[in-house]
Amino acid sequence: MKYQILQERYNQASHNIRIIFKPENEVLNAFFSTLRINKTPSLLDKISNSENYYQELMSLRFYKNLDWEELEELLEIGGIKEGEVAIYHEVYGEITLNESIFKQLVLDYSQELLEVYRNDSSLPDSWDIQMTNGIIKLKNKSSQS
Incomplete structure (x- = not known):
């Protein structure tokens, strides 16, 4: 996955940062466009500690924090492995992504x-x-990881 972060207004409802993913990824687009700017420090803290994060319409769950029911639920999208995160958006669905790739993406975005x-x-x-x-x-x- 490749991405480019641009400083531009995507639409009236969004903030001035836009991420273009190649290939396109609606879940990640929605996750970052839904993220509230004033909540980003909290997201950084949670990700630094590999803790799950919840905000209206979206969530981020780390493999190590999932119980057996959540692991079973994620089988619907192909499952999740150790070292991955599940990124969910209420409208666009859920994906899994390598944890270190996601952390780098969040770091670049932040x-x-x-x-x-x-x-x-x-x-x-x-x-x-x-x-x-x-x-x-x-x-x-x-x-350190």
Whole structure:
């Protein structure tokens, strides 16, 4: 999977970051366009700790945190293996992806998001500090794996 992150408004409802996936991936497109900017530091923290993440319309689940019922449920989309994450969007469905690839994607996306929104007055004052700390933590955890 290849991707390109662009700084442009995709539509009126989205923020100013757009990811183009090759091949196209509707679940990932929807996951990132649904992600609330002010919740991104929380996502970074969860991913750094390989913890599941839930937000309205979407979720992220790590293999190591799934119980037998969830593993069985994921058989419908081909199953999930150790070292993978399940990415779900209520409208577009669910996919599994290699955990390290997903972490790198989130890291790239978050760095771009921080660059664009660092001085945005509509976000909490500590947002940029939380983002910077989250990016550093994810980088450090990713380099250890």
